[in-house]
Amino acid sequence: MTNSENKTKGISRPFFVVGLCLMFYAFYISTKAFELKNLTNDQRFILLWIMPLSSGFICGSFAGAISARTKKGYAGWAVAATGGFAVWVLSYLFLPSIQEPPKLKDAVSISLIKGIPFKSAVDIIAQNNNSVAELIGFNKEQIKRKIVNTKLSGDNHRILLINLRFSTENSESFPKYDVIAEGSGKYVLQVQ
Numbered sequence: 001m002t003n004s005e006n007k008t009k010g011i012s013r014p015f016f017v018v019g020l021c022l023m024f025y026a027f028y029i030s031t032k033a034f035e036l037k038n039l040t041n042d043q044r045f046i047l048l049w050i051m052p053l054s055s056g057f058i059c060g061s062f063a064g065a066i067s068a069r070t071k072k073g074y075a076g077w078a079v080a081a082t083g084g085f086a087v088w089v090l091s092y093l094f095l096p097s098i099q100e101p102p103k104l105k106d107a108v109s110i111s112l113i114k115g116i117p118f119k120s121a122v123d124i125i126a127q128n129n130n131s132v133a134e135l136i137g138f139n140k141e142q143i144k145r146k147i148v149n150t151k152l153s154g155d156n157h158r159i160l161l162i163n164l165r166f167s168t169e170n171s172e173s174f175p176k177y178d179v180i181a182e183g184s185g186k187y188v189l190q191v192q
Contacts, residue, residue, distance in 0.1 A: 022054030109153040129157040137191030
């Protein structure tokens with residue numbers, strides 16, 4: 001045996017560096033995914049590709065290969081993967097498919113500008129449903145109180161108007177009110 005045959009192979013530095021970079025990227029996008037909570041199909045696809053790919057490169061730096069063989073032209077292809085590439089193939093093939101979360105039927109979602117007055121937010125929500133709103137029993141301070149939570153969602157516009165008080169500054173001191181949806185395209189908000 002010669003010296004070159006007797007030596008064991010060490011870590012393949014290029015594969016290891018690429019694998020580390022992909023692993024850091026995978027960690028970054030997976031933390032962003034948990035912050036977003038609702039991923040688009042494209043984000044899911046990228047996440048499902050980058051995780052096994054990064055693990056494959058990291059493991060592939062230690063030992064591994066991929067090869068393809070064929071007999072008689074294109075018929076009888078055989079692909080073999082060992083080490084890190086096998087980890088990638090197995091983790092990609094056996095990861096469960098992630099289903100899109102079910103969407104609420106007739107759900108309403110509105111984004112408001114942070115800092116707008118309560119009255120303006122009420123008008124925006126009502127206009128979004130081709131309606132108008134009337135406020136009864138609110139004082140000037142309550143009408144001008146600023147909105148701090150800008151994303152609202154609910155089953156319908158009436159629910160958005162009911163929950164709007166929780167989106168105001170010092171919401172615990174905001175008065176409770178009823179929302180009456182009149183059939184003529186009008187919401188009446190009346191302090192209890």
